Amino acid sequence: MRGTTPEDGHAWRVFHATGVAPGAEPRPLPEPPPWRRFAGGPVLPPPPDDEAAALRRLGTVDAVPQLEEEAVDVVNAALVLRRPLLVTGPPGVGKSTLAYLIARELGLGRVLEWNIVSRTTLRDGLYAYDALGRAQAIAAWRAGAEGSLAAVASREEAQAAPALGDFLTLGPLGTALLPYGRPRVLLVDELDKSDIDLPNDLLHVLENGSYDLPELVRHPDESALVHTSDPGLRAEVRHGRVECREFPVVVITSNGEREFPAAFRRRCLPLEMPAPTRAQLLAMVESHFRALPPYAESLVDVFTERIAAGGTHSLDQLLNAVQLTTEGAFEADGTGRRLVETLLRDLSKGR
Incomplete structure (x- = not known):
């Protein structure tokens, strides 16, 4: 009997967590x-x-x-x-x-x-039902229909009532x-x-x-x-x-x-849902920025260390910090360090 391979074991999957469609057809x-x-x-x-x-x-x-x-x-x-x-x-x-x-x-x-x-x-x-809006529309329709009856041959020729849908x-x-x-x-x-x-x-x-x-x-x-x-x-x-x-x-x-x-x-x-790994974080940063900015790897390392220490942190914080380091002469390891620390703060601290 032929032994199974890892590929065989995953053959039942339709979703591979890449976010990339396999071809033109779904x-x-x-x-x-x-x-x-x-x-x-x-x-x-x-x-x-x-x-x-x-x-x-x-x-x-x-x-x-x-x-x-x-x-x-x-x-x-x-x-x-x-x-x-x-x-x-x-x-x-x-x-x-x-x-x-x-x-x-x-x-x-x-x-x-x-x-x-x-x-x-x-x-x-x-669903939501706008009962007040319908009542107002019907009232306006009735007023208009009554005024137009003298100009039409029959009521069927008048404007239709507002549809419930x-x-x-x-x-x-x-x-x-x-x-x-x-x-x-x-x-x-x-x-x-x-x-x-x-x-x-x-x-x-x-x-x-x-x-x-x-x-x-x-x-x-x-x-x-x-x-x-x-x-x-x-x-x-x-x-x-x-x-x-x-x-x-x-x-x-x-x-x-x-x-x-x-x-x-x-x-x-x-x-x-566990916290993403370092490799996954780097892939996520690269997907948003199309290429890894210069300070990205060091910021990802800081981010993963803080998560490992038990803090509460959001991927959005990391992306914001990376974005800031791409602005002109901003120095993440110099004068801008304090601001980066603020962006990567522990959210469980309440401030």
């Missing part, structure tokens, strides 16, 4: 398991790209893995099983950047961001669950800052891949065009129900400030 994803298949439709056109946002997050990456092997396997397991990723770790280690890495490498289009605060509810993520906007979660032919990427950022009920409220939606818009369920029309979280785009919703065709790639981040219910954790794959 990499195909494996078929979902039978219990994670959904029947939403009709299938919508592919979502738009947002390369500007990806560049801000990732830079111009080379084919260098930005995660450890074990983390890459967890991400691939989530892709195969169509389960959300629950990514934990200290602030600034690249948890939210993972969503952009997946989207760019697999060609999944614009990342949908849902930023969580203490007042966030499930409905905020699903004009006042409904799907949120990031609601848009991610539309019936796309390939999964959307949804970033649920800092879920640990939410109200205590939100993780439990998410259970039904994450399990069933669907939700209802009560305003449309009660409406006599069979379908409505509603706004989505993609700027300028609309989607058709039939019978007031949205169901995905492909379950989205859901990346949920947490800074570890609270525990989540067991029922919620059971539906997610956990990924503890």
Whole structure:
């Protein structure tokens, strides 16, 4: 029997954490398991790209893995099983950047961001209904229709009433669950800052891949065009129900400030995001600056030493410090040392 090689062991992977697509065509994803298949439709056109946002997050990456092997396997397991990723770790280690890495490498289009605060509810993520705006529009339409009836032969020739869909906007979660032919990427950022009920409220939606818009369920029309979280785009919703065709790639981040219910954790794959290695940091700096600036390696060394000492530091701090050293005659090891120290300060100190 032929022995397996490392390449054989990784052949099941579709994601390699490089952020680089393998070719012109997006990499195909494996078929979902039978219990994670959904029947939403009709299938919508592919979502738009947002390369500007990806560049801000990732830079111009080379084919260098930005995660450890074990983390890459967890991400691939989530892709195969169509389960959300629950990514934990200290602030600034690249948890939210993972969503952009997946989207760019697999060609999944614009990342949908849902930023969580203490007042966030499930409905905020699903959709918003501008009831006041609709009432005002109907009142204005009625006033205009009454004034124009004398000039038209029948009421049918008058201007149509404002459509209900004009006042409904799907949120990031609601848009991610539309019936796309390939999964959307949804970033649920800092879920640990939410109200205590939100993780439990998410259970039904994450399990069933669907939700209802009560305003449309009660409406006599069979379908409505509603706004989505993609700027300028609309989607058709039939019978007031949205169901995905492909379950989205859901990346949920947490800074570890609270525990989540067991029922919620059971539906997610956990990924503890470690601090990046020196080699990974150098690759990240090079991807943002296209080449390593003169002081980059020494700053990366200082940065890794401080992380190893137990401090709380963000990749953003390192990039800011490197950027400063590229400005003219700035001397990171001379008169500018104090300012560099300020940029690379320990965030756990509170000032």
